[in-house]
Amino acid sequence: MNAQGPLTIALIIATPGTGWGGMETHTADLANALSTRGHTVHVLAHSHYNERFASSVYFHPLPVQLGRHNPWLHYLLRRLLRSIHPDIVHAQGNKAASLISSVRHLNSATVGTLHGTKRSHKGFERLNGVIGVSRDITDTVTHANARLIHNGLPPVETSGAKNPEAPIFEIPAERPLLLAAGRLEPVKQFDRLIRAWVRADCGGSLVILGDGSQRAQLATLIHELDVSDHVLLPGHEFHMKPWLQAASACVISSSREGFPYIMVEALMAGCPVLSTPVSGVGEFLPEQGIAASDSIEDLTTLIRTNLSNPKELTDSQRGSFLRAREQLSLEAMVSKTEAFYRDLLASTSTAR
Numbered sequence: 484m485n486a487q488g489p490l491t492i493a494l495i496i497a498t499p500g501t502g503w504g505g506m507e508t509h510t511a512d513l514a515n516a517l518s519t520r521g522h523t524v525h526v527l528a529h530s531h532y533n534e535r536f537a538s539s540v541y542f543h544p545l546p547v548q549l550g551r552h553n554p555w556l557h558y559l560l561r562r563l564l565r566s567i568h569p570d571i572v573h574a575q576g577n578k579a580a581s582l583i584s585s586v587r588h589l590n591s592a593t594v595g596t597l598h599g600t601k602r603s604h605k606g607f608e609r610l611n612g613v614i615g616v617s618r619d620i621t622d623t624v625t626h627a628n629a630r631l632i633h634n635g636l637p638p639v640e641t642s643g644a645k646n647p648e649a650p651i652f653e654i655p656a657e658r659p660l661l662l663a664a665g666r667l668e669p670v671k672q673f674d675r676l677i678r679a680w681v682r683a684d685c686g687g688s689l690v691i692l693g694d695g696s697q698r699a700q701l702a703t704l705i706h707e708l709d710v711s712d713h714v715l716l717p718g719h720e721f722h723m724k725p726w727l728q729a730a731s732a733c734v735i736s737s738s739r740e741g742f743p744y745i746m747v748e749a750l751m752a753g754c755p756v757l758s759t760p761v762s763g764v765g766e767f768l769p770e771q772g773i774a775a776s777d778s779i780e781d782l783t784t785l786i787r788t789n790l791s792n793p794k795e796l797t798d799s800q801r802g803s804f805l806r807a808r809e810q811l812s813l814e815a816m817v818s819k820t821e822a823f824y825r826d827l828l829a830s831t832s833t834a835r
Contacts, residue, residue: 490824491523493569493591495560497578499548500529502666502695505744506598509616509634510575511535516817525567527560551581561586571824574610581606592827596632597624599741600762612827614820616742617763628830630823633763634742635816636751650725652692652717659687659731659790662754664723664745667695667716672759672777674704676736679782681708685790687731688713692720727752731793734786737761738777750807755800757785767803767811772796 496510510526518524518539526536530544543563549556560582564572572591574580580595584606594612597604597620604624607613612628615621621631654660661680665671673691680689691701691714698716705714720726727733733749735758742763749756750767758764759777774785789796 487825489521489523490570490828491525491568492517492571492573492824493525493527493564493567494573494575495545495579495583496526496528496532496575497547497551497582498529498576500531502668503532503535504666505634505741506576507532507535508744509596509598512636512813513817513820514540516813517821520817520821522821525569527563547578547582551578557582557585564589564591570828573824574606577604577606580610584609592824592831594823594827597621597741600739611831612823614823618766619762620741628827630819632816632819632823633811634744634747635811635813636744636747637813648722648725650722651720654726654729655688655690655715657687657713659685659793660729661685661687661689661786661790662692662726662730662733663689663736664692664720664726664733665737667691667693667697667701669697670738672736672738673697673701675777675779675782676734677701677704677708677710677714679736679779679786680714681710682779682783683787683790685787687790688715690715690717690726692717692723692726694719723748724752727754730754731790732757732796735759735761735764736777736782740764747807747811750800750803751811753797753804755789755796756803757789767806769799769803771799772803 494510494514514524514526515537518537525541527543527545529547533542536542545559546556569591572583572593574583574595576598583593593610595607595610596614598616607626613624613626614630614632615624616634618631621629663676705711727749732755735743737759740761746756756768757772759774764773774781
């Protein structure tokens with residue numbers, strides 16, 4: 484094992500290739516950045532994710548849509564890892580951790596990242612180390628070698644830099660503009676958000692960017708509430724920065740999160756964030772920016788109270804913007820992860 488020079492790193496994502504969310508974004512950012520630092524990086528994931536990674540990253544398609552106990556999946560995984568001979572095997576999420584922990588006689592240091600709150604962390608118990616993306620998550624881990632490493636993003640362009648790429652969809656002119664973004668899935672509770680926004684009666688527009696299985700259901704709800712002119716579902720937006728710069732606030736309505744990427748993006752762009760009390764938000768948002776619960780009533784109160792004075796809301800989160808830029812950079816995330824890799828290599832080498 485190479486504990487000092489460039490490392491050979493295998494990153495594993497076990498999501499089925501049907502969507503692209505925070506965990507997948509995290510893995511792509513980490514893989515690409517590690518590669519630019521001179522490490523040899525391999526990614527094992529569903530074939531649909533191939534084009535998300537830099538050409539310098541070695542991508543290996545793996546049929547991770549199969550069940551975590553599928554013998555063919557286990558065989559392919561073992562064969563790939565034995566051909567790669569990685570110094571570090573890094574599992575992203577519970578299923579990947581479970582798969583890695585079942586590989587016998589793996590001569591590598593193993594680590595897994597917990598991206599969300601789960602009832603069981605059993606898949607991580609046999610790994611050499613565990614990373615939690617928020618303090619709330621890390622505090623639930625009983626593993627003896629757990630470390631907090633927040634998600635990070637590239638720095639926001641300075642005012643003198645060229646304009647960001649134009650968004651795919653037209654940004655509404657009405658204000659206030661309340662922005663949400665994410666997969667249109669039940670965990671995001673966009674149905675509750677729509678009802679809360681209507682009840683708050685703040686004027687302006689609510690825009691929910693993303694795609695997913697609940698698109699038709701949410702569109703029906705918008706039609707039934709007769710707010711089609713003011714609640715928009717444009718689709719997935721690749722260029723978020725112009726939206727975040729235009730928005731009066733970004734809102735998170737989820738029932739659970741690990742450490743919301745959209746919060747990091749918004750704060751880095753100087754956009755205030757309103758959120759249900761999910762994991763990680765309490766570390767960076769002031770109390771008045773967090774709802775008492777994820778109920779429609781508390782979401783309504785959160786929106787109405789804060790959008791009544793958008794300037795005051797922005798002023799209340801200027802400290803959050805500064806902390807995000809200092810602590811939630813991609814550079815910080817990659818440096819801390821790289822340091823943890825080397826610590827794990829040193830400790831596992833000593834143990835052997």
